[in-house]
Amino acid sequence: xxxxxxxxxxxxxxxxxxxxxxxxxxxxxxxxxxxxxxxxxxxxxxxxxxxxxxxxxxxxxxxxxxxxxxxxxxxxxxxxxxxxxxxxxxxxxxxxxxxxxxxxxxxxxxxxxxxxxxxxxxxxxxxxxxxxxxxxxxxxxxxxxxxxxxxxxxxxxxxxxxxxxxxxxxxxxxxxxxxxxxxxxxxxxxxxxxxxxxxxxxxxxxxxxxxxxxxxx
Amino acid sequence: xxxxxxxxxxxxxxxxxxxxxxxxxxxxxxxxxxxxxxxxxxxxxxxxxxxxxxxxxxxxxxxxxxxxxxxxxxxxxxxxxxxxxxxxxxxxxxxxxxxxxxxxxxxxxxxxxxxxxxxxxxxxxxxxxxxxxxxxxxxxxxxxxxxxxxxxxxxxxxxxxxxxxxxxxxxxxxxxxxxxxxxxxxxxxxxxxxxxxxxxxxxxxxxxxxxxxxxxx
Numbered sequence: 001x002x003x004x005x006x007x008x009x010x011x012x013x014x015x016x017x018x019x020x021x022x023x024x025x026x027x028x029x030x031x032x033x034x035x036x037x038x039x040x041x042x043x044x045x046x047x048x049x050x051x052x053x054x055x056x057x058x059x060x061x062x063x064x065x066x067x068x069x070x071x072x073x074x075x076x077x078x079x080x081x082x083x084x085x086x087x088x089x090x091x092x093x094x095x096x097x098x099x100x101x102x103x104x105x106x107x108x109x110x111x112x113x114x115x116x117x118x119x120x121x122x123x124x125x126x127x128x129x130x131x132x133x134x135x136x137x138x139x140x141x142x143x144x145x146x147x148x149x150x151x152x153x154x155x156x157x158x159x160x161x162x163x164x165x166x167x168x169x170x171x172x173x174x175x176x177x178x179x180x181x182x183x184x185x186x187x188x189x190x191x192x193x194x195x196x197x198x199x200x201x202x203x204x205x206x207x208x209x210x211x212x213x214x215x216x217x
Numbered sequence: 218x219x220x221x222x223x224x225x226x227x228x229x230x231x232x233x234x235x236x237x238x239x240x241x242x243x244x245x246x247x248x249x250x251x252x253x254x255x256x257x258x259x260x261x262x263x264x265x266x267x268x269x270x271x272x273x274x275x276x277x278x279x280x281x282x283x284x285x286x287x288x289x290x291x292x293x294x295x296x297x298x299x300x301x302x303x304x305x306x307x308x309x310x311x312x313x314x315x316x317x318x319x320x321x322x323x324x325x326x327x328x329x330x331x332x333x334x335x336x337x338x339x340x341x342x343x344x345x346x347x348x349x350x351x352x353x354x355x356x357x358x359x360x361x362x363x364x365x366x367x368x369x370x371x372x373x374x375x376x377x378x379x380x381x382x383x384x385x386x387x388x389x390x391x392x393x394x395x396x397x398x399x400x401x402x403x404x405x406x407x408x409x410x411x412x413x414x415x416x417x418x419x420x421x422x423x424x425x426x427x428x429x430x431x432x433x434x
Contacts, residue, residue, distance in 0.1 A: 014285055034307075034318070034405075037254035037300055039263035046256035046263045048300040050322050068231055083254055083265040087407070090251075092428065096346050096357040097364040101251070105267050129313050139398050140313040147314040169415045181356050182422050186431050187410040188251075190304070198386045198400040205399050211309065214403050 009109060010162035020163040023058070029106045029163055030055045030084055032217050034132065034190075038062065039081040040073050053082065054124075054131035059155040060108055061115075061124055071152045074112040080156060082108045090186040093170035094179045102185065104165045110156035124153045135210035190216060226326060227379035237380040240275070246323045246380055247272050247301055249434050251349065251407075255279065256298040257290050270299065271341075271348035276372040277325055278332075278341055288369045291329040297373060299325045306404040310387035311396045319402065321382045327373035341370045352427035407433060 004021040012019030020026070036053040039046055049070045054061045060082060064071045074080050089102040115121045122143065129137045143151070170183050192214035195207050221238040229236030237243070253270040256263055266287045271278045277299060281288045291297050306319040332338045339360065346354045360368070387400050409431035412424050 014282060035302060035304060035320075037256075037265050037267075037302070039254075039256040039265035039298075041258055041261065041263050044258065045296050045326075046258050046265075046298045048254050048256035048263075048265055048298045048324070050254075050300060050302040050320070052318065065231060079262050081256075081263045081265045083267060085252060085254070085267040087251060090349060090431070092350065092353065092357075094358055095360070095364070096342060096354070097360050097368070099346060099349070099353075099357065101269065103252075103267070107265070109262075125313060129316060132307060132316070133309065133403075136309065136316075137313070140309075140316065141311055141393060141396060141398065143312070143314050147312070151314070169413070176358060177417050178419070179358060180419060180422055181358065182425050182428065183415040183418055184424070184428070185413045185415075186350075186428050187413065189408055189410060191406055191408040193404040193406060196386070196402045196404065198402075200394050201400055202395070202397060205397060207401070208399050211399065211401070211403050214307070 005159060005161040007160045010107060010160055012162055012164050018164045018166055020165060025163045026106050026158065026161050027055060029086060029104045030060065033084045033086055036082050036084045038070060039083065040070060040078050042073060052128065052132065053084065054128045056124065056127050058158050060158050061128065061153060061155045063125065063128060063151055063153045066150055066152050068152065071154060074154055075114050075152060077111060079109065079111050082156065087188050088167065089188050091170050092183055092186065094172045094176040094181040094183050098170055098172050100166060102166050104163065106161060106163050108156060108158055108161040110160060112154035112156045115153040115155060118148065121148060121153050133210055133214065135208065139208065222376060222378040224377045227324060227377055229379055229381050235381045235383055237382060242380045243323050243375065243378050244272060246303060246321045247277065250301045250303055253299050253301045255287060256300065257287060257295050259290060269345065269349065270301070271345045273341065273344050275375050277375050278345065278370060278372045280342065280345060280368055280370045283367055283369050285369065288371060291371055292331050292369060294328055296326065296328050299373065304405050305384065306402045308387050308402050309400055311389045311393040311398040311400050315387055315389050317383060319384050321380065323378060323380050325373060325375055325378040327377060329371035329373045332370040332372055335365065338365060338370050350427055350431065352425065356425065
C-alpha cells in the first residue's frame, strides 16, 4: 500500500476486482493512449473535451492554445478529471446481458499547475512530440518564442488515480454454456496505415522509419 | 439553420471552422464509435466515465448496472456531457507547433430519462447489441426478467450537440515549407483481429461472419 493512488474517490466501486491503483499499471495505460478526455465544471455543469496528454514521471501534462476555454478553466484552479481509455476487444457472451468489452482505462483527479519556466516548457513540449511519435523531435522545427507564448502547458500530479481493466473471454451464466451460440472475443487494435506524405513536400525527403513503422505497442 | 444543434454552449469556439451542427455529421460519428466518455458533476466536481453508447433516432442511449454511480446520478436528473471521439491520424508538420491529430468528435449535453417500459427497454438493449455488432441479436440469448431488472437504460435527447472534425494534411507556416523535414499524415484505424472463440465453446459451433468480418466502417 506504500504507493497506491487509491482514495475514496478513485476506489473502483463497480466490479472492484477490475480496479488497480499502482503506478506501473496506470502509467502503462497513460503512455499507450494518444488521447484523453478532460472533465471540468463550467457554471455548475460538466464539460468533457478530448485532447492529447503525455506524462513525465509522476505528472500528467495537457497543452493547447492560450485561447482554450478548458485550459483557462483549469489554469484558474478548476479541478480536472482526466479519463483515458484503450479499447481492446468486444466480448461476445452467449447471453446479450453478459456481452462486454475488454478495455484498460485510467481516471486521474487533480488540480493543474501551469508550466511557465521557458526551459521546462520546451522540455515538456518535446516530451509531447515524443509521446505521440518517438523520434520525431530530432526532425521537427522547435517552437519559437511566439509559438511558446501562444501555448499553455499544464501539469497535474498523478496522485489520486485508478485503473480499471477487463480482459479475457466472456463470463456466461452456467446454464447458458450448453446453448448452441458462438461466444468469444473480437480483439480490436488501433493500427497505423501507410504514411501519406504532404503534397507540398520537397522532392527527395524520405518517409522516416518512425512513420513507416509506427505502432503504439 | 432549421436543424442545427448549435447552442451557445455547443458552439465550437476554438477553430470554429472545424465545427458542425447538423444531425448527419453528428449521427455518423455517434454510430461509428464504440465508446463515449460521460461527464457529470459529483459533489461539485466533474467525473468522467467511459462507457458504451448507442443511438435510436434523435436520442442517445446509455446503460449499465442499477449499482452504477454514474447511471444513478444521471437518473436523478444530473446533466450529462457525453463526448465521443474517433481518432483518424497523426498529423506531422514541419514545425513541432503545427503537429496535430485528425479526429472526429461529438459533444452532447443533456438530461437523461430512464427507459422503464419493458418492451421499450428490450428494444433499446437489442439496438445496443446491434450497434456493437450488427447481426448478433439473432444469436444471443435475450435478457430475462432478472437481467432486465438489474439493468438501467437511460436516454438523452440529441438536441444540444456539436461535432468537431479535423482532416487532411499539415498546415505549416509558409516559410517552413522549404525546410528539409518530412511532413504528412500517419492514418490510424481501429481494426478487428481474428476472433478468439471461448475455450468453453461447444464443439462444432462456427465463428459467425459478423465476427470474422468485423469492421466499424
